[in-house]
Amino acid sequence: xxxxxxxxxxxxxxxxxxxxxxxxxxxxxxxxxxxxxxxxxxxxxxxxxxxxxxxxxxxxxxxxxxxxxxxxxxxxxxxxxxxxxxxxxxxxx
Numbered sequence: 001x002x003x004x005x006x007x008x009x010x011x012x013x014x015x016x017x018x019x020x021x022x023x024x025x026x027x028x029x030x031x032x033x034x035x036x037x038x039x040x041x042x043x044x045x046x047x048x049x050x051x052x053x054x055x056x057x058x059x060x061x062x063x064x065x066x067x068x069x070x071x072x073x074x075x076x077x078x079x080x081x082x083x084x085x086x087x088x089x090x091x092x093x
Contacts, residue, residue, distance in 0.1 A: 052077075 005013060015021060024030045054062075059073075066073040083089040 047078075 062076060063073040066076040
């Protein structure tokens with residue numbers, strides 16, 4: 001039974017048949033590099049619990065804003081941190 005390929009898969013098979021792909025000279029080292037990169041990427045996607053001391057009044061305000069927006073206050077704090085690290089929000093020091 002012949003496997004049906006989509007357009008992209010067919011292009012790859014045609015290139016393989018024509019010998020357009022060659023083996024990587026350091027295949028094992030390249031594989032290890034990509035495996036390490038995938039592991040690092042997965043770790044970057046994980047969440048980490050932290051303990052944070054904040055002014056009580058600020059916490060009440062954050063909780064109120066989160067409630068008005070229908071999200072958990074921890075989620076709001078996480079969003080604020082993410083926006084700051086992406087440079088989308090500034091903090092004046």
